[in-house]
Amino acid sequence: xxxxxxxxxxxxxLLAILGMLxxxxxxxxxxxxxxxxxxxxxxxxxxxxxxxxxxxxITGWMSALLLGLNLPKEDLEREEGLLSKRLxxxxxxxxxxILALVISKSISGVFQVSPExxxxxxxxxxxxxxxxxxxxxxxxxxxGILTVFAGFELLYSSVESSVLVNGLLSAINLLIAFIGSFxxxxxQREDQS
Amino acid sequence: xxxxxxxxxxxxxxxxxxxxxxxxxRLVFFVSLVFCALMGLIALLQPIGGIVKxxxxxxxxxxxxxxxxxxxxxENKDRFFLVFIxxxxxxxxxxxxxxxxxxxxxxxxxxxxxxxxxxxxxEPFLYxxxxxxxxxxxxxxxxxxxxxxxxxxxxxxxxxxxxxxPFILLAGWILSGTQANPSDASQLQIAALLLGLGFAFWLxxxxxxxxxxxxxxxxxxxxxxxxxxTLPPVFLLIILKYLNGLAWLKEAAFLTxxxxxxxxxxxxxxxxWAAFQTNLKKLFGFLVIIESGxxxxxxxxxxxxxxxxxxxxxxxxxxxLGIFAYTLTSLKRYQIEPELNNLHGLIRNYxxxxxxxxxxxxxxxxxxxxxxxxxxxxxxxxxxxxxxLVIWTLVGYAFLMFAASHLLIILIGxxxxxxxxxxxxxxxxxxxxxxxxxxxxxxxxxxxxxxxxKIFASLLTSI
Numbered sequence: 001x002x003x004x005x006x007x008x009x010x011x012x013x014l015l016a017i018l019g020m021l022x023x024x025x026x027x028x029x030x031x032x033x034x035x036x037x038x039x040x041x042x043x044x045x046x047x048x049x050x051x052x053x054x055x056x057x058i059t060g061w062m063s064a065l066l067l068g069l070n071l072p073k074e075d076l077e078r079e080e081g082l083l084s085k086r087l088x089x090x091x092x093x094x095x096x097x098i099l100a101l102v103i104s105k106s107i108s109g110v111f112q113v114s115p116e117x118x119x120x121x122x123x124x125x126x127x128x129x130x131x132x133x134x135x136x137x138x139x140x141x142x143x144g145i146l147t148v149f150a151g152f153e154l155l156y157s158s159v160e161s162s163v164l165v166n167g168l169l170s171a172i173n174l175l176i177a178f179i180g181s182f183x184x185x186x187x188q189r190e191d192q193s
Numbered sequence: 194x195x196x197x198x199x200x201x202x203x204x205x206x207x208x209x210x211x212x213x214x215x216x217x218x219r220l221v222f223f224v225s226l227v228f229c230a231l232m233g234l235i236a237l238l239q240p241i242g243g244i245v246k247x248x249x250x251x252x253x254x255x256x257x258x259x260x261x262x263x264x265x266x267x268e269n270k271d272r273f274f275l276v277f278i279x280x281x282x283x284x285x286x287x288x289x290x291x292x293x294x295x296x297x298x299x300x301x302x303x304x305x306x307x308x309x310x311x312x313x314x315x316e317p318f319l320y321x322x323x324x325x326x327x328x329x330x331x332x333x334x335x336x337x338x339x340x341x342x343x344x345x346x347x348x349x350x351x352x353x354x355x356x357x358x359p360f361i362l363l364a365g366w367i368l369s370g371t372q373a374n375p376s377d378a379s380q381l382q383i384a385a386l387l388l389g390l391g392f393a394f395w396l397x398x399x400x401x402x403x404x405x406x407x408x409x410x411x412x413x414x415x416x417x418x419x420x421x422x423t424l425p426p427v428f429l430l431i432i433l434k435y436l437n438g439l440a441w442l443k444e445a446a447f448l449t450x451x452x453x454x455x456x457x458x459x460x461x462x463x464x465x466w467a468a469f470q471t472n473l474k475k476l477f478g479f480l481v482i483i484e485s486g487x488x489x490x491x492x493x494x495x496x497x498x499x500x501x502x503x504x505x506x507x508x509x510x511x512x513x514l515g516i517f518a519y520t521l522t523s524l525k526r527y528q529i530e531p532e533l534n535n536l537h538g539l540i541r542n543y544x545x546x547x548x549x550x551x552x553x554x555x556x557x558x559x560x561x562x563x564x565x566x567x568x569x570x571x572x573x574x575x576x577x578x579x580x581x582l583v584i585w586t587l588v589g590y591a592f593l594m595f596a597a598s599h600l601l602i603i604l605i606g607x608x609x610x611x612x613x614x615x616x617x618x619x620x621x622x623x624x625x626x627x628x629x630x631x632x633x634x635x636x637x638x639x640x641x642x643x644x645x646x647k648i649f650a651s652l653l654t655s656i
Contacts, residue, residue, distance in 0.1 A: 110367075110383060132352055138343045145355050152359040159366055164261045168323045175330045176355075182337070 003046075006116040012039035013120050014097065017127040020147065021089045021134070024082065027068070029143060034064040036124065036147070040154050043117055047158050052166055056153060059170040063146055063177035067139070089134060096126035113158045124151030142180035149173055196241045196267035197258035200232060200275055201311045208303035215296040225286050225299045233279030236272045237648070265314040273504065274313060274430055278423070281511055282306055285419045288515070291619050292415045292522040301335050302419060304328075309427045317369070318438060321431055322361035322391065329354040335416045336408070346407030353394045353404050360391035368439065381441055388435065388442075389451070395428045396485050398455055399462045406466070406478030414474060414525065418518020421481040426507055429488050433500070436492070443495070452493030457585045459486025464589035467596040473524070473531035473550075476596065477517050480557050483593060484510045487572070490586065494575050502572055505642055509556060509564035509634055516553040516627040520546050523620050533600065538608020542615045547604050549624040554597040556631045558590050564634035567642060 012035060019032035037060030044053040100122035108118035128148030132141060153169055160166075207228055211221050239245060245252045258265045267275070282302065289298050308328035312321035329351065336347045364387035367380055392398070397405045409417040436443045463482035470476045488510075491503035523546055524531050529539070540547045552563065559569030569590075576583050634641045 110380070111363075136345070138348060141348050141352065145352060148356065148359070152362075156359070156362060156366070160362075162262075164263055165320065165323065165362075167261075168327070172323065172326055172330065172358075175327070176351075179330065179333050179351075182334075 003114075003116070006043065006046075006114075009039040009042035010116050010120055012036075012042070014123060017123060017147075018090065018093055020143065021093050021127060021130060022086045024086075026139060029140070030064050030068045033067075033143060033146065034061055036150060037061060037064070039120070040124075040150060043120060044154065044157055047113075047117070048161060052157065052161065052163070055166065055170060056157060059173050060150065063173050066174070066177035067143065067146075067180045069181055089130070092130055092134075093127060096130065097123055100126065111155060111159055113155065117154060117158055121151050121155040124148075124154065127151075139180060142176060145176055146173060146180075149176070194245070194252045195255040195258040196271075197260075197265035197311070197314055199235065199254070200267060200279075201265060201307050201314065202258075204228070204232065204303055204310075205307040208300045208307065211303065212297070212300040215300065218290070218296055221296070221299050222286065222290050225303060226283060229279045229282040229286065229303070233276050233283065236275035236279060241267055241269050241272065263320060264316040265311060266316050267310075267314050271313065275310065277426075277507060278306055278310060281423065284511065284515055285415075285423075288519055288522075288623055289415065291623065292519060293526065294413065294415045295335070295338070297334060298416060298419075301331055304331050305420075305423070309423070312427065313430060313434065317365065318431070318434055320362075320365075322358045322365075325395070325427075325431075326355060326358045332420055335420070336412045344407065344411035346404055346409070346411040349404035350408045353397070353401055357391045357394035360387045360394070364388040364391065385442060385445065385447075392428065392432055393455075396425060396459075396489075397482060399458050402459075402462065402482055405481055406470075406475040409478035409481070410472055410474040414477070414518050414521035417474075418477070418514060418521070421478070422511055422514040422518070425481065425485045425488070426510075429485070429492065429503070433492060433503070436495075449493050449495060452489050453579065453582050456486045456489035456493060457582055457589070459483065459489065460586050460589035461592075462589075464592035464596075468592040468599075470596060471533045473533075473600075474521060477514075477521060480514065480517065480554070480593075483557060483589065484514070486589070487569075490576070490582075491572060498571070498575055502568060502575070505645075506565075506568045508642065508645060509568060509631070512564060512627065512630055512634070513553040513556040516549050516624070516631070519623060519627070520550040520553075523616075523624075527615065533603050536600075536603050537606050538604070538610070540604040541608055541610065541612045544614065545616055545621050545624050545628075549628050551597065551601055551604070552628050552631050554593070554600070556635070558593050558597060560594075562632060562635045564631045564638075564642070566635050567638035 016032045016036035016039060020029050020036070023029055023032065037057055040060070041053055041057035044056060100119050104115050104119035104122060107113075107122060108115045111118070113121075125148055128144050128146075128151055131144030131147055135141065135144065149169070149172070153166075153173075156169070157166060207224075211225060214221055239254060241254055242256055243254060245254050256266055256268050285302065286299055305328045308324050308331065312324035312328070315321055315324060333347065333351065336350070337343055364384045367384040367387070370380065394401050405421065409421060436448075442448060460483050463479045463486060467476055467479040467483070470479060484506075488503055488506060491499050491506060493499070494502075521531055523543075527543070529535060536547075556563040556565040559565040573583055573586075576586070630641075
């Protein structure tokens, strides 16, 4: 790693990913998602103008806010064998990190981005896919899609600085969060009934 | 005035206006019908780039609209799509009132259609992925409502369609880089792989197909019918546009075998699952997969005949899927669960309804006298050089034939009740016209399909 300072955002991203996959509490998931975007912002601001990176950060936080607005009063998931599930998810996340470490060099070559960005992209994208595969409740699925998009945006914004494209991607993020907020409302009504 | 303004911006604004008028259902219904028919007729009659004369004033209909630094270009060759999408909107809106589709169906469908048109018009065309994603997100309120729990199908629809966008955009970025160095084979291979993955997610290619039957089984059949009969043709048209725009991809040796293999896999998997399906709504989903596989086989020919067959097949496909979706909606209204167990002998009570259902299935299979026959026959003639492919495709259709026969046996099976017709006259009107259309296209293909093709061919070739 040429820039040792980047260890800080990368660690921030890894912690956020781990939190999102291991924690079942919806509030903590949302906070971890917001922290993820902070890490992405710190990485992006080095390759993208401050305004564009800020747009991404604000979009991410607004998405988190939109999803958080409809927070259920109680934890949604009360699962049996929670510890073993958490361990399994943590182990899977670590496997993704190892995979990311192995292929980040070649990915950074293809897309001409720094290895730490390539590593973070694969780690975030993989975590999003893991979230989509392992959790079935709509709220977590929506968060999984947003996580996948966060990984993609980190890569795409690093290589493509078009304002229109970044704006449209932000709009898509917000729309998905808005739909997620709608899902949450539905879920609450279902739970109440 | 520009063509994108007429066929993208104005329809989108009208959809927004209609959204606020949702409560006035009759007004929304008639306005949308007249508007879409008008848009279709303008596309049919007015060359893009020509002069539009309205009384004493004349306005040039330009091809390009620049919006936020991107070009939206609609040319004469796009008029086929404009005619098809607008008349298919008329087709779906026409049945929306009687099938009791939700009031938001028409405004949101119009918005989706304008976004899909924008996706085909945008340059560089790789940005179409973002517009399609927006269309998919706009379609979500159609599929979820406050009364019903959110199903897996809707979530998977969103997941798979959303996963497609990153792949297409990244492929676009790589391709823009390779324009400077077109000989970089490894970059082109990565771009082709990313494009292939993106299209596989979009079209629901095996093993990414699970969302299609799940979506059709969970959602209002009429809305699922609209989405599943509108989105795949647009994706396929975008594939065609990519193939025509990327010379290296069109000339790549792997393209034809890949498209053929994917098409055949879609037909075989769709057919096999359809054969063991007990739910008619899920069966509808597998029909969509089979139709997409058929279209891919047409495109894989990479010649004039293949393209003609693809464009020609859109009309019988739309009619077959439309009739199937309409019958599913009618079953819901008659409070009949679309499970095979519940349909024993019911043809005695709903003869026209089930004849229409069976006709649409036979048309997809391509049985003689039905609309799909001439198209399927023409495709198999074109595929004579690939016997293994023909055999696999026939295997898929044989399984679908098994599903149709099974359904027919159940429908005419033992029934204790009497022959009492319980169908509503309004249903009969739509269904009889649909069956008549399928039969006419099958018995007189040169008159009906050929006649329509002559009009469309003139649109595709006009400059």
